[in-house]
Amino acid sequence: MEEAAELGNYLPLSFKSPKEQEYIEFLWDAFETNYTHSKYQFAFLAYHMLTMSFVYFNIWQIKQTEPRDFAMGLIGFGRDIEKSLLEATSPFVFSTVNERSILRFLKLIACDNGKIGTYVKLVDDRNDTAHPNGNIFFSTQAALDTKITEILRVVDEIQAHSKPVIEHCYREFLLQNHDPDERAYPDPADQIREILIHENYLSQKDIEICRGFDIETLATQPGHEHMRELHEVLRTKYGSDDASGAV
Structure with missing residues:
Protein backbone atom coordinates (compact mmCIF):
# COMPACT_ATOMS: atom_id res chain seq x y z
CA MET A 1 0.00 0.00 0.00
CA GLU A 2 2.83 2.39 0.84
CA GLU A 3 4.48 1.91 -2.55
CA ALA A 4 1.13 2.33 -4.32
CA ALA A 5 0.70 5.76 -2.70
CA GLU A 6 3.74 6.98 -4.67
CA LEU A 7 1.42 7.44 -7.67
CA GLY A 8 -0.05 10.44 -5.83
CA ASN A 9 3.17 12.37 -6.42
CA TYR A 10 2.55 12.12 -10.17
CA LEU A 11 -1.04 13.39 -9.97
CA PRO A 12 -2.07 17.08 -9.89
CA LEU A 13 -1.73 19.14 -6.75
CA SER A 14 -4.78 21.14 -7.81
CA PHE A 15 -7.78 20.62 -10.09
CA LYS A 16 -9.91 23.02 -12.10
CA SER A 17 -13.15 21.85 -10.56
CA PRO A 18 -14.30 20.13 -7.36
CA LYS A 19 -15.83 17.39 -9.53
CA GLU A 20 -12.42 16.46 -10.93
CA GLN A 21 -10.87 16.33 -7.49
CA GLU A 22 -13.78 14.27 -6.14
CA TYR A 23 -13.29 11.80 -8.97
CA ILE A 24 -9.61 11.24 -8.18
CA GLU A 25 -10.39 10.96 -4.47
CA PHE A 26 -13.13 8.43 -5.28
CA LEU A 27 -10.64 6.29 -7.22
CA TRP A 28 -8.13 6.40 -4.35
CA ASP A 29 -10.86 5.39 -1.92
CA ALA A 30 -11.96 2.54 -4.19
CA PHE A 31 -8.37 1.32 -4.45
CA GLU A 32 -7.67 1.50 -0.72
CA THR A 33 -10.98 -0.09 0.29
CA ASN A 34 -10.59 -3.03 -2.08
CA TYR A 35 -6.91 -3.44 -1.24
CA THR A 36 -7.50 -3.58 2.52
CA HIS A 37 -10.39 -6.03 2.03
CA SER A 38 -8.28 -8.31 -0.20
CA LYS A 39 -10.36 -7.56 -3.30
CA TYR A 47 -5.36 1.88 -9.74
CA HIS A 48 -5.39 1.51 -13.51
CA MET A 49 -7.94 4.32 -13.76
CA LEU A 50 -5.68 6.53 -11.63
CA THR A 51 -2.78 5.66 -13.91
CA MET A 52 -4.72 6.53 -17.06
CA SER A 53 -5.75 9.80 -15.41
CA PHE A 54 -2.02 10.51 -15.01
CA VAL A 55 -1.60 9.87 -18.74
CA TYR A 56 -4.47 12.25 -19.54
CA PHE A 57 -2.90 14.99 -17.41
CA ASN A 58 0.42 14.56 -19.22
CA ILE A 59 -1.24 14.75 -22.62
CA TRP A 60 -3.13 17.84 -21.46
CA GLN A 61 0.20 19.48 -20.64
CA ILE A 62 1.38 18.72 -24.17
CA LYS A 63 -1.82 20.24 -25.55
CA GLN A 64 -1.37 23.41 -23.48
CA THR A 65 2.38 23.82 -23.92
CA GLU A 66 2.96 22.45 -27.43
CA PRO A 67 -0.35 23.00 -29.28
CA ARG A 68 1.17 22.55 -32.73
CA ASP A 69 2.66 19.18 -31.80
CA PHE A 70 -0.62 18.16 -30.22
CA ALA A 71 -2.52 19.07 -33.40
CA MET A 72 -0.06 17.01 -35.43
CA GLY A 73 -0.68 14.09 -33.11
CA LEU A 74 -4.35 14.13 -34.14
CA ILE A 75 -3.51 12.94 -37.65
CA GLY A 76 -5.36 9.69 -38.23
CA PHE A 77 -8.24 10.45 -35.87
CA GLY A 78 -11.73 11.05 -37.23
CA ARG A 79 -12.87 14.62 -37.82
CA ASP A 80 -15.32 14.61 -34.89
CA ILE A 81 -12.74 13.25 -32.46
CA GLU A 82 -10.15 15.72 -33.74
CA LYS A 83 -12.51 18.62 -33.15
CA SER A 84 -13.47 17.33 -29.69
CA LEU A 85 -9.86 16.99 -28.56
CA LEU A 86 -8.76 20.33 -29.98
CA GLU A 87 -11.62 22.07 -28.17
CA ALA A 88 -11.25 20.06 -24.95
CA THR A 89 -11.49 22.09 -21.75
CA SER A 90 -10.59 19.22 -19.43
CA PRO A 91 -8.06 16.36 -19.56
CA PHE A 92 -10.89 13.91 -18.92
CA VAL A 93 -12.21 14.55 -22.43
CA PHE A 94 -9.41 12.22 -23.54
CA SER A 95 -11.35 9.37 -21.93
CA THR A 96 -13.71 9.47 -24.93
CA VAL A 97 -10.89 8.04 -27.06
CA ASN A 98 -9.83 4.40 -26.98
CA GLU A 99 -7.00 4.05 -24.46
CA ARG A 100 -4.76 2.30 -26.97
CA SER A 101 -5.20 5.25 -29.34
CA ILE A 102 -4.67 7.95 -26.71
CA LEU A 103 -1.33 6.40 -25.78
CA ARG A 104 -0.11 7.32 -29.29
CA PHE A 105 0.18 10.91 -28.10
CA LEU A 106 3.14 9.85 -25.97
CA LYS A 107 5.15 9.73 -29.19
CA LEU A 108 5.12 13.53 -28.91
CA ILE A 109 7.38 13.25 -25.87
CA ALA A 110 9.73 10.78 -27.59
CA CYS A 111 8.24 7.54 -26.28
CA ASP A 112 9.03 5.02 -29.03
CA ASN A 113 6.79 2.23 -30.28
CA GLY A 114 8.49 -0.30 -28.03
CA LYS A 115 7.69 1.69 -24.90
CA ILE A 116 4.16 2.45 -26.01
CA GLY A 117 3.68 -1.26 -26.66
CA THR A 118 4.59 -1.87 -23.01
CA TYR A 119 2.07 0.73 -21.90
CA VAL A 120 -0.62 -0.84 -24.10
CA LYS A 121 0.00 -4.14 -22.29
CA LEU A 122 -1.27 -2.48 -19.11
CA VAL A 123 -4.47 -1.59 -20.95
CA ASP A 124 -4.77 -5.22 -22.09
CA ASP A 125 -4.32 -6.37 -18.48
CA ARG A 126 -7.12 -4.03 -17.44
CA ASN A 127 -9.37 -5.34 -20.21
CA ASP A 128 -8.73 -8.93 -19.18
CA THR A 129 -9.45 -8.05 -15.56
CA ALA A 130 -12.63 -6.08 -16.26
CA HIS A 131 -14.40 -8.72 -18.36
CA PRO A 132 -16.44 -11.57 -16.84
CA ASN A 133 -14.11 -14.30 -18.12
CA GLY A 134 -14.10 -16.48 -15.01
CA ASN A 135 -10.51 -15.56 -14.06
CA ILE A 136 -9.21 -13.78 -10.99
CA PHE A 137 -5.88 -12.43 -12.18
CA PHE A 138 -4.99 -10.69 -8.91
CA SER A 139 -5.98 -13.08 -6.16
CA THR A 140 -3.12 -12.25 -3.81
CA GLN A 141 -1.54 -9.10 -2.43
CA ALA A 142 1.82 -10.20 -3.83
CA ALA A 143 0.40 -10.40 -7.36
CA LEU A 144 -1.07 -6.92 -7.17
CA ASP A 145 2.03 -5.44 -5.54
CA THR A 146 4.13 -6.80 -8.39
CA LYS A 147 1.81 -5.15 -10.92
CA ILE A 148 1.89 -1.86 -8.98
CA THR A 149 5.69 -1.90 -9.11
CA GLU A 150 5.47 -2.35 -12.89
CA ILE A 151 2.92 0.46 -13.22
CA LEU A 152 5.04 2.87 -11.19
CA ARG A 153 8.05 2.08 -13.39
CA VAL A 154 5.98 2.99 -16.46
CA VAL A 155 4.65 6.15 -14.81
CA ASP A 156 8.15 7.28 -13.87
CA GLU A 157 9.35 6.59 -17.40
CA ILE A 158 6.56 8.71 -18.90
CA GLN A 159 7.31 11.44 -16.37
CA ALA A 160 10.96 11.47 -17.43
CA HIS A 161 9.92 11.89 -21.06
CA SER A 162 7.65 14.78 -20.02
CA LYS A 163 10.53 16.81 -18.59
CA PRO A 164 11.08 19.03 -21.68
CA VAL A 165 7.36 19.88 -21.77
CA ILE A 166 7.33 20.88 -18.09
CA GLU A 167 10.53 22.90 -18.47
CA HIS A 168 9.05 24.74 -21.44
CA CYS A 169 5.81 25.33 -19.53
CA TYR A 170 7.70 26.77 -16.58
CA ARG A 171 9.97 28.93 -18.70
CA GLU A 172 6.96 30.47 -20.43
CA PHE A 173 5.28 31.01 -17.08
CA LEU A 174 8.27 32.97 -15.80
CA LEU A 175 8.52 35.04 -18.97
CA GLN A 176 4.82 35.89 -19.07
CA ASN A 177 4.05 36.30 -15.36
CA HIS A 178 7.02 38.05 -13.82
CA ASP A 179 5.58 41.59 -13.67
CA PRO A 180 3.63 42.00 -10.39
CA ASP A 181 1.84 45.06 -11.82
CA GLU A 182 0.46 43.20 -14.83
CA ARG A 183 -0.12 39.62 -13.74
CA ALA A 184 -3.38 38.36 -12.22
CA TYR A 185 -2.02 38.03 -8.67
CA PRO A 186 0.59 40.45 -7.31
CA ASP A 187 1.63 37.95 -4.65
CA PRO A 188 4.12 35.44 -6.17
CA ALA A 189 2.71 32.47 -4.25
CA ASP A 190 -0.82 33.19 -5.51
CA GLN A 191 0.38 33.51 -9.09
CA ILE A 192 2.27 30.22 -8.87
CA ARG A 193 -0.65 28.38 -7.32
CA GLU A 194 -3.40 29.65 -9.61
CA ILE A 195 -1.67 30.20 -12.95
CA LEU A 196 1.18 27.69 -12.99
CA ILE A 197 -0.01 24.76 -10.90
CA HIS A 198 -3.78 25.03 -11.16
CA GLU A 199 -4.00 25.82 -14.88
CA ASN A 200 -1.48 23.17 -15.92
CA TYR A 201 -2.47 20.38 -13.53
CA LEU A 202 1.08 20.19 -12.23
CA SER A 203 2.03 17.37 -9.89
CA GLN A 204 4.69 17.31 -7.20
CA LYS A 205 6.96 15.50 -9.68
CA ASP A 206 6.35 18.30 -12.18
CA ILE A 207 7.19 20.85 -9.49
CA GLU A 208 10.47 19.06 -8.84
CA ILE A 209 11.37 19.65 -12.50
CA CYS A 210 10.44 23.33 -12.13
CA ARG A 211 12.50 23.64 -8.95
CA GLY A 212 15.53 22.35 -10.86
CA PHE A 213 15.12 24.92 -13.65
CA ASP A 214 18.28 26.95 -14.32
CA ILE A 215 17.02 30.46 -13.70
CA GLU A 216 20.29 31.90 -15.01
CA THR A 217 19.25 30.99 -18.55
CA LEU A 218 16.84 33.95 -18.27
CA ALA A 219 19.42 36.34 -16.79
CA THR A 220 19.38 38.61 -19.84
CA GLN A 221 15.59 38.85 -20.00
CA PRO A 222 13.79 42.01 -18.84
CA GLY A 223 12.31 41.54 -15.39
CA HIS A 224 14.77 38.82 -14.46
CA GLU A 225 14.74 39.90 -10.80
CA HIS A 226 10.99 39.21 -10.60
CA MET A 227 11.45 35.86 -12.35
CA ARG A 228 14.06 34.97 -9.76
CA GLU A 229 11.61 35.96 -7.01
CA LEU A 230 8.93 33.67 -8.46
CA HIS A 231 11.45 30.85 -8.75
CA GLU A 232 12.63 31.25 -5.15
CA VAL A 233 9.06 31.26 -3.87
CA LEU A 234 8.37 28.07 -5.82
CA ARG A 235 11.50 26.41 -4.46
CA THR A 236 10.69 27.42 -0.90
CA LYS A 237 6.96 26.72 -0.83
CA TYR A 238 6.87 23.55 -2.91
CA GLY A 239 9.83 21.59 -1.63
CA SER A 240 9.16 17.83 -1.75
CA ASP A 241 9.07 17.65 2.05
CA ASP A 242 6.13 20.06 2.06
CA ALA A 243 4.21 18.52 -0.83
CA SER A 244 1.21 17.34 1.17
CA GLY A 245 0.19 20.82 2.19
CA ALA A 246 1.35 22.71 -0.86
CA VAL A 247 -2.00 23.70 -2.36
Whole structure:
Protein backbone atom coordinates (compact mmCIF):
# COMPACT_ATOMS: atom_id res chain seq x y z
CA MET A 1 0.00 0.00 0.00
CA GLU A 2 2.83 2.39 0.84
CA GLU A 3 4.48 1.91 -2.55
CA ALA A 4 1.13 2.33 -4.32
CA ALA A 5 0.70 5.76 -2.70
CA GLU A 6 3.74 6.98 -4.67
CA LEU A 7 1.42 7.44 -7.67
CA GLY A 8 -0.05 10.44 -5.83
CA ASN A 9 3.17 12.37 -6.42
CA TYR A 10 2.55 12.12 -10.17
CA LEU A 11 -1.04 13.39 -9.97
CA PRO A 12 -2.07 17.08 -9.89
CA LEU A 13 -1.73 19.14 -6.75
CA SER A 14 -4.78 21.14 -7.81
CA PHE A 15 -7.78 20.62 -10.09
CA LYS A 16 -9.91 23.02 -12.10
CA SER A 17 -13.15 21.85 -10.56
CA PRO A 18 -14.30 20.13 -7.36
CA LYS A 19 -15.83 17.39 -9.53
CA GLU A 20 -12.42 16.46 -10.93
CA GLN A 21 -10.87 16.33 -7.49
CA GLU A 22 -13.78 14.27 -6.14
CA TYR A 23 -13.29 11.80 -8.97
CA ILE A 24 -9.61 11.24 -8.18
CA GLU A 25 -10.39 10.96 -4.47
CA PHE A 26 -13.13 8.43 -5.28
CA LEU A 27 -10.64 6.29 -7.22
CA TRP A 28 -8.13 6.40 -4.35
CA ASP A 29 -10.86 5.39 -1.92
CA ALA A 30 -11.96 2.54 -4.19
CA PHE A 31 -8.37 1.32 -4.45
CA GLU A 32 -7.67 1.50 -0.72
CA THR A 33 -10.98 -0.09 0.29
CA ASN A 34 -10.59 -3.03 -2.08
CA TYR A 35 -6.91 -3.44 -1.24
CA THR A 36 -7.50 -3.58 2.52
CA HIS A 37 -10.39 -6.03 2.03
CA SER A 38 -8.28 -8.31 -0.20
CA LYS A 39 -10.36 -7.56 -3.30
CA TYR A 40 -7.20 -7.14 -5.31
CA GLN A 41 -8.78 -7.52 -8.74
CA PHE A 42 -11.02 -4.50 -8.13
CA ALA A 43 -8.17 -2.61 -6.46
CA PHE A 44 -6.20 -3.03 -9.69
CA LEU A 45 -9.07 -1.59 -11.74
CA ALA A 46 -9.15 1.57 -9.60
CA TYR A 47 -5.36 1.88 -9.74
CA HIS A 48 -5.39 1.51 -13.51
CA MET A 49 -7.94 4.32 -13.76
CA LEU A 50 -5.68 6.53 -11.63
CA THR A 51 -2.78 5.66 -13.91
CA MET A 52 -4.72 6.53 -17.06
CA SER A 53 -5.75 9.80 -15.41
CA PHE A 54 -2.02 10.51 -15.01
CA VAL A 55 -1.60 9.87 -18.74
CA TYR A 56 -4.47 12.25 -19.54
CA PHE A 57 -2.90 14.99 -17.41
CA ASN A 58 0.42 14.56 -19.22
CA ILE A 59 -1.24 14.75 -22.62
CA TRP A 60 -3.13 17.84 -21.46
CA GLN A 61 0.20 19.48 -20.64
CA ILE A 62 1.38 18.72 -24.17
CA LYS A 63 -1.82 20.24 -25.55
CA GLN A 64 -1.37 23.41 -23.48
CA THR A 65 2.38 23.82 -23.92
CA GLU A 66 2.96 22.45 -27.43
CA PRO A 67 -0.35 23.00 -29.28
CA ARG A 68 1.17 22.55 -32.73
CA ASP A 69 2.66 19.18 -31.80
CA PHE A 70 -0.62 18.16 -30.22
CA ALA A 71 -2.52 19.07 -33.40
CA MET A 72 -0.06 17.01 -35.43
CA GLY A 73 -0.68 14.09 -33.11
CA LEU A 74 -4.35 14.13 -34.14
CA ILE A 75 -3.51 12.94 -37.65
CA GLY A 76 -5.36 9.69 -38.23
CA PHE A 77 -8.24 10.45 -35.87
CA GLY A 78 -11.73 11.05 -37.23
CA ARG A 79 -12.87 14.62 -37.82
CA ASP A 80 -15.32 14.61 -34.89
CA ILE A 81 -12.74 13.25 -32.46
CA GLU A 82 -10.15 15.72 -33.74
CA LYS A 83 -12.51 18.62 -33.15
CA SER A 84 -13.47 17.33 -29.69
CA LEU A 85 -9.86 16.99 -28.56
CA LEU A 86 -8.76 20.33 -29.98
CA GLU A 87 -11.62 22.07 -28.17
CA ALA A 88 -11.25 20.06 -24.95
CA THR A 89 -11.49 22.09 -21.75
CA SER A 90 -10.59 19.22 -19.43
CA PRO A 91 -8.06 16.36 -19.56
CA PHE A 92 -10.89 13.91 -18.92
CA VAL A 93 -12.21 14.55 -22.43
CA PHE A 94 -9.41 12.22 -23.54
CA SER A 95 -11.35 9.37 -21.93
CA THR A 96 -13.71 9.47 -24.93
CA VAL A 97 -10.89 8.04 -27.06
CA ASN A 98 -9.83 4.40 -26.98
CA GLU A 99 -7.00 4.05 -24.46
CA ARG A 100 -4.76 2.30 -26.97
CA SER A 101 -5.20 5.25 -29.34
CA ILE A 102 -4.67 7.95 -26.71
CA LEU A 103 -1.33 6.40 -25.78
CA ARG A 104 -0.11 7.32 -29.29
CA PHE A 105 0.18 10.91 -28.10
CA LEU A 106 3.14 9.85 -25.97
CA LYS A 107 5.15 9.73 -29.19
CA LEU A 108 5.12 13.53 -28.91
CA ILE A 109 7.38 13.25 -25.87
CA ALA A 110 9.73 10.78 -27.59
CA CYS A 111 8.24 7.54 -26.28
CA ASP A 112 9.03 5.02 -29.03
CA ASN A 113 6.79 2.23 -30.28
CA GLY A 114 8.49 -0.30 -28.03
CA LYS A 115 7.69 1.69 -24.90
CA ILE A 116 4.16 2.45 -26.01
CA GLY A 117 3.68 -1.26 -26.66
CA THR A 118 4.59 -1.87 -23.01
CA TYR A 119 2.07 0.73 -21.90
CA VAL A 120 -0.62 -0.84 -24.10
CA LYS A 121 0.00 -4.14 -22.29
CA LEU A 122 -1.27 -2.48 -19.11
CA VAL A 123 -4.47 -1.59 -20.95
CA ASP A 124 -4.77 -5.22 -22.09
CA ASP A 125 -4.32 -6.37 -18.48
CA ARG A 126 -7.12 -4.03 -17.44
CA ASN A 127 -9.37 -5.34 -20.21
CA ASP A 128 -8.73 -8.93 -19.18
CA THR A 129 -9.45 -8.05 -15.56
CA ALA A 130 -12.63 -6.08 -16.26
CA HIS A 131 -14.40 -8.72 -18.36
CA PRO A 132 -16.44 -11.57 -16.84
CA ASN A 133 -14.11 -14.30 -18.12
CA GLY A 134 -14.10 -16.48 -15.01
CA ASN A 135 -10.51 -15.56 -14.06
CA ILE A 136 -9.21 -13.78 -10.99
CA PHE A 137 -5.88 -12.43 -12.18
CA PHE A 138 -4.99 -10.69 -8.91
CA SER A 139 -5.98 -13.08 -6.16
CA THR A 140 -3.12 -12.25 -3.81
CA GLN A 141 -1.54 -9.10 -2.43
CA ALA A 142 1.82 -10.20 -3.83
CA ALA A 143 0.40 -10.40 -7.36
CA LEU A 144 -1.07 -6.92 -7.17
CA ASP A 145 2.03 -5.44 -5.54
CA THR A 146 4.13 -6.80 -8.39
CA LYS A 147 1.81 -5.15 -10.92
CA ILE A 148 1.89 -1.86 -8.98
CA THR A 149 5.69 -1.90 -9.11
CA GLU A 150 5.47 -2.35 -12.89
CA ILE A 151 2.92 0.46 -13.22
CA LEU A 152 5.04 2.87 -11.19
CA ARG A 153 8.05 2.08 -13.39
CA VAL A 154 5.98 2.99 -16.46
CA VAL A 155 4.65 6.15 -14.81
CA ASP A 156 8.15 7.28 -13.87
CA GLU A 157 9.35 6.59 -17.40
CA ILE A 158 6.56 8.71 -18.90
CA GLN A 159 7.31 11.44 -16.37
CA ALA A 160 10.96 11.47 -17.43
CA HIS A 161 9.92 11.89 -21.06
CA SER A 162 7.65 14.78 -20.02
CA LYS A 163 10.53 16.81 -18.59
CA PRO A 164 11.08 19.03 -21.68
CA VAL A 165 7.36 19.88 -21.77
CA ILE A 166 7.33 20.88 -18.09
CA GLU A 167 10.53 22.90 -18.47
CA HIS A 168 9.05 24.74 -21.44
CA CYS A 169 5.81 25.33 -19.53
CA TYR A 170 7.70 26.77 -16.58
CA ARG A 171 9.97 28.93 -18.70
CA GLU A 172 6.96 30.47 -20.43
CA PHE A 173 5.28 31.01 -17.08
CA LEU A 174 8.27 32.97 -15.80
CA LEU A 175 8.52 35.04 -18.97
CA GLN A 176 4.82 35.89 -19.07
CA ASN A 177 4.05 36.30 -15.36
CA HIS A 178 7.02 38.05 -13.82
CA ASP A 179 5.58 41.59 -13.67
CA PRO A 180 3.63 42.00 -10.39
CA ASP A 181 1.84 45.06 -11.82
CA GLU A 182 0.46 43.20 -14.83
CA ARG A 183 -0.12 39.62 -13.74
CA ALA A 184 -3.38 38.36 -12.22
CA TYR A 185 -2.02 38.03 -8.67
CA PRO A 186 0.59 40.45 -7.31
CA ASP A 187 1.63 37.95 -4.65
CA PRO A 188 4.12 35.44 -6.17
CA ALA A 189 2.71 32.47 -4.25
CA ASP A 190 -0.82 33.19 -5.51
CA GLN A 191 0.38 33.51 -9.09
CA ILE A 192 2.27 30.22 -8.87
CA ARG A 193 -0.65 28.38 -7.32
CA GLU A 194 -3.40 29.65 -9.61
CA ILE A 195 -1.67 30.20 -12.95
CA LEU A 196 1.18 27.69 -12.99
CA ILE A 197 -0.01 24.76 -10.90
CA HIS A 198 -3.78 25.03 -11.16
CA GLU A 199 -4.00 25.82 -14.88
CA ASN A 200 -1.48 23.17 -15.92
CA TYR A 201 -2.47 20.38 -13.53
CA LEU A 202 1.08 20.19 -12.23
CA SER A 203 2.03 17.37 -9.89
CA GLN A 204 4.69 17.31 -7.20
CA LYS A 205 6.96 15.50 -9.68
CA ASP A 206 6.35 18.30 -12.18
CA ILE A 207 7.19 20.85 -9.49
CA GLU A 208 10.47 19.06 -8.84
CA ILE A 209 11.37 19.65 -12.50
CA CYS A 210 10.44 23.33 -12.13
CA ARG A 211 12.50 23.64 -8.95
CA GLY A 212 15.53 22.35 -10.86
CA PHE A 213 15.12 24.92 -13.65
CA ASP A 214 18.28 26.95 -14.32
CA ILE A 215 17.02 30.46 -13.70
CA GLU A 216 20.29 31.90 -15.01
CA THR A 217 19.25 30.99 -18.55
CA LEU A 218 16.84 33.95 -18.27
CA ALA A 219 19.42 36.34 -16.79
CA THR A 220 19.38 38.61 -19.84
CA GLN A 221 15.59 38.85 -20.00
CA PRO A 222 13.79 42.01 -18.84
CA GLY A 223 12.31 41.54 -15.39
CA HIS A 224 14.77 38.82 -14.46
CA GLU A 225 14.74 39.90 -10.80
CA HIS A 226 10.99 39.21 -10.60
CA MET A 227 11.45 35.86 -12.35
CA ARG A 228 14.06 34.97 -9.76
CA GLU A 229 11.61 35.96 -7.01
CA LEU A 230 8.93 33.67 -8.46
CA HIS A 231 11.45 30.85 -8.75
CA GLU A 232 12.63 31.25 -5.15
CA VAL A 233 9.06 31.26 -3.87
CA LEU A 234 8.37 28.07 -5.82
CA ARG A 235 11.50 26.41 -4.46
CA THR A 236 10.69 27.42 -0.90
CA LYS A 237 6.96 26.72 -0.83
CA TYR A 238 6.87 23.55 -2.91
CA GLY A 239 9.83 21.59 -1.63
CA SER A 240 9.16 17.83 -1.75
CA ASP A 241 9.07 17.65 2.05
CA ASP A 242 6.13 20.06 2.06
CA ALA A 243 4.21 18.52 -0.83
CA SER A 244 1.21 17.34 1.17
CA GLY A 245 0.19 20.82 2.19
CA ALA A 246 1.35 22.71 -0.86
CA VAL A 247 -2.00 23.70 -2.36
